[in-house]
Amino acid sequence: MSAVYGGVEGGGTHSKAVLVSAEGHILAETDGPCTNHWLVGVDNCINGINDMVQRAKIKAGLDPDTPVCSLGMSLSGGEQKAAIQKLIDDMRERYPKLSQSYFITTDAIGAMATASDYGGIVVISGTGSNCKLVNPDGTQVGCGGWGHMMGDEGSAYWISHLAIKTVFDARDNLVTSPHDINYVKKAMEEYFQVSDLMGMLPHLYRIFQKSHFAGFCRKLAEGGSAGDALCQHVFTEAGKALARHIVAVLPRVHQDLFSGELGLPVLCVGSVWRSWELMKSGYMTG
Amino acid sequence: MSAVYGGVEGGGTHSKAVLVSAEGHILAETDGPCTNHWLVGVDNCINGINDMVQRAKIKAGLDPDTPVCSLGMSLSGGEQKAAIQKLIDDMRERYPKLSQSYFITTDAIGAMATASDYGGIVVISGTGSNCKLVNPDGTQVGCGGWGHMMGDEGSAYWISHLAIKTVFDARDNLVTSPHDINYVKKAMEEYFQVSDLMGMLPHLYRIFQKSHFAGFCRKLAEGGSAGDALCQHVFTEAGKALARHIVAVLPRVHQDLFSGELGLPVLCVGSVWRSWELMKSGYMTG
Numbered sequence: 001m002s003a004v005y006g007g008v009e010g011g012g013t014h015s016k017a018v019l020v021s022a023e024g025h026i027l028a029e030t031d032g033p034c035t036n037h038w039l040v041g042v043d044n045c046i047n048g049i050n051d052m053v054q055r056a057k058i059k060a061g062l063d064p065d066t067p068v069c070s071l072g073m074s075l076s077g078g079e080q081k082a083a084i085q086k087l088i089d090d091m092r093e094r095y096p097k098l099s100q101s102y103f104i105t106t107d108a109i110g111a112m113a114t115a116s117d118y119g120g121i122v123v124i125s126g127t128g129s130n131c132k133l134v135n136p137d138g139t140q141v142g143c144g145g146w147g148h149m150m151g152d153e154g155s156a157y158w159i160s161h162l163a164i165k166t167v168f169d170a171r172d173n174l175v176t177s178p179h180d181i182n183y184v185k186k187a188m189e190e191y192f193q194v195s196d197l198m199g200m201l202p203h204l205y206r207i208f209q210k211s212h213f214a215g216f217c218r219k220l221a222e223g224g225s226a227g228d229a230l231c232q233h234v235f236t237e238a239g240k241a242l243a244r245h246i247v248a249v250l251p252r253v254h255q256d257l258f259s260g261e262l263g264l265p266v267l268c269v270g271s272v273w274r275s276w277e278l279m280k281s282g283y284m285t286g
Numbered sequence: 287m288s289a290v291y292g293g294v295e296g297g298g299t300h301s302k303a304v305l306v307s308a309e310g311h312i313l314a315e316t317d318g319p320c321t322n323h324w325l326v327g328v329d330n331c332i333n334g335i336n337d338m339v340q341r342a343k344i345k346a347g348l349d350p351d352t353p354v355c356s357l358g359m360s361l362s363g364g365e366q367k368a369a370i371q372k373l374i375d376d377m378r379e380r381y382p383k384l385s386q387s388y389f390i391t392t393d394a395i396g397a398m399a400t401a402s403d404y405g406g407i408v409v410i411s412g413t414g415s416n417c418k419l420v421n422p423d424g425t426q427v428g429c430g431g432w433g434h435m436m437g438d439e440g441s442a443y444w445i446s447h448l449a450i451k452t453v454f455d456a457r458d459n460l461v462t463s464p465h466d467i468n469y470v471k472k473a474m475e476e477y478f479q480v481s482d483l484m485g486m487l488p489h490l491y492r493i494f495q496k497s498h499f500a501g502f503c504r505k506l507a508e509g510g511s512a513g514d515a516l517c518q519h520v521f522t523e524a525g526k527a528l529a530r531h532i533v534a535v536l537p538r539v540h541q542d543l544f545s546g547e548l549g550l551p552v553l554c555v556g557s558v559w560r561s562w563e564l565m566k567s568g569y570m571t572g
Contacts, residue, residue: 038491080484143458146483149490150454168436172429173534197432198366204435205324248459 004060006053006068006099009110010035010045010075012127012157013211017052019060019068028060034127036077038147039210042090049073050095064097071099074110076128079145108132108145111269119257120265121249123242125272127214129155131245135254143248148210154241156217156272157210163220163234164188164200171197179229187219217272224278232278239279243286290346292339292354292385295396296321296331296361298413298443299497303338305346305354314346320413322363324433325496328376335359336381350383357385360396362414365431394418394431397555405543406551407535409528411558413500415441417531421540429534434496440527442503442558443496449506449520450474450486457483465515473505503558510564518564525565529572 003022009015015035019027032052037045053071057064078084088102105113112122112134119134129152130145144151152158163184169175189195192203203213223231246266258264272279289308295301301321305313318338323331339357343350364370374388391399398408398420405420415438416431430437438444449470455461475481478489489499509517532552544550558565 038487041492080487083487143460146454147487147491149494150451150486153460165436168432173537174429174439174530200436201324201366201369201433205433206327208435244460251459 004062004068006056006071008035008049008052008071008073008075010049010073010078010107012036012039012076013214015048015052017049017056019053019056019062027062028056030056030059034211035075036128037075037083037087038077042087045075046087046091046094049091050098053098067097068099070101070103072103074105074107074113076107076124076126076130077147078104078106106130106132106145107269108142109134109140111267115267116265118260118265119254120267121246121253122267122269123245124269125155125238125242126270127156127211128152129158129242129245129270129272131242131249133249133252135252136256137254141249141252143245154238154245154272155270156214158241159220159234159238159272160214160216162237163230164216166230166234168197177230179233181230183223183228184220184230187223188216191216191219221275221278224275235275235278236282238272239282239284240286241282242279243283247286290348290354292342292357294321294335294338294357294359294361296335296359296364296393298322298325298362299500301334301338303335303342305339305342305348313348314342316342316345320497321361322414323361323369323373324363328373331361332373332377332380335377336384339384353383354385356387356389358389358391360391360393360399362393362410362412362416363433364390364392392416392418392431393555394428395420395426397553401553402551404546404551405540406553407532407539408553408555409531410555411441411524411528412556413442413497414438415444415528415531415556415558417528417535419535419538421538422542423540427535427538429531440524440531440558441556442500444527445506445520445524445558446500446502448523449516450502452516452520454483463516465519467516469509469514470506470516473509474502477502477505507561507564510561521561521564522568524558525568525570526572527568528565529569533572 005020007018012034015032017030021027030052032048034040035045035048054064084104087104091098091102108122108124108130119136121133124130128147131143133141148157166177167181167185170177170181192200194200220231220234224235291306293304298320301318303316307313316338318334320326321331321334340350370390373390377384377388394408394410394416405422407419410416414433417429419427430439434443452463453467453471456463456467478486480486506517506520510521
């Protein structure tokens, strides 16, 4: 086949693959599941990537046994050097027909490269969250992006967790909720199909799936739009938390980045930003 | 054999089994690993229990093929009715030679039963944390005990996490640490055998083990005793958090429990209490 290039955008819940011709035409696109190797493991990650790209080859009428020229991937969780190298080594060994060469970077850097070749700040809030400053000289400064065990502030996971923790703490009389918990409690029982707090334990441990847990955030967004004060509160807190990520990298922003027509470019990526109206007030105070 | 009774005390890091004769004499004791089924799964939990009890039978010179009369277990994580019933059903099916009958309660209730037949408040802080009020009429009121994903405030896991999160947030410029982070950062790198924060990711996800993570708390206790301010700070916060659990159940304490010679009985269980000197000031303000 003539030169074909592949690209993968990997998220904590969904992923996408695309094949592009040497002339820059899109030949095929496919969807797939979470490809964050910290969440699903290396095996599921590279299986998912291979499956998406191979399906795209067939969809484009290409021979699936012919490797693409190169496969560029911007992956949620694609940061740690040793881990990335292992992903590439495993793909080479396991799927020699996938691609001739490989490149992996984080979802944050991938998004920034799409929007600007000059730099700026990218703030991701999807299943997880992350913030990266890219300066015009290419240097990067990060804040967050450590996953749900050590951060993810302002992400869908974090918003879901904050709302549910508020219900647990109110039930325990440990912390008083700032607002009535009934809407969130009922939405939680419906979404997770449980009848009490005890029923949440499997969802937190044995059958915990970050993307499913984070998906509860959509119900909270609905509640917030419908006027529930606790739902609105957790999104306001998310806005604050994400703004604090930007504030954290501000001291390292190169002077030149402020001189654009619209000032410092801040790129907001991820599905949580669809609830911007609910987050705005918190974001402004953060 | 003449009537032999078994008991198991199950923790989030270690467990113990004991065999007792009808006359109340201890026949044998054995140790084992974590038997919290939320942490290690049902299979490892019941395998661990069976292994400890069978070893105890052999140690006591008893026939391992003869079931004990009954096996009473007070288990970390032994709360949810459906989950407990599954543990018992699985033990019956898998290990018919283990015991004739079974009883499971939580570690908190087990500890309280050991100390008093009248009731009081038990506050556990070991690998995880939990608080239970037992009133003289047998009614129970809980606070916490939801595990590391939804609580565990004041536990060894929580103390370790707070210290490490403080290092991450300081590195990210996200939150300023109240004290110098160098001691904790170095202790973390030594304990987890990592050279930077990225190296912590496997310990938080792929190879995460709650009991190993919580074990870092011991290094923080050493640092606190040696005068490191950040180590002292996280224990002070733990003291506050545990005191808040007691405050949370206070409104439900039966009047009679205050009338003992020493006032309300508060039973403190778990290895974190060994650092009482470090927690005292926080506990008093909490």
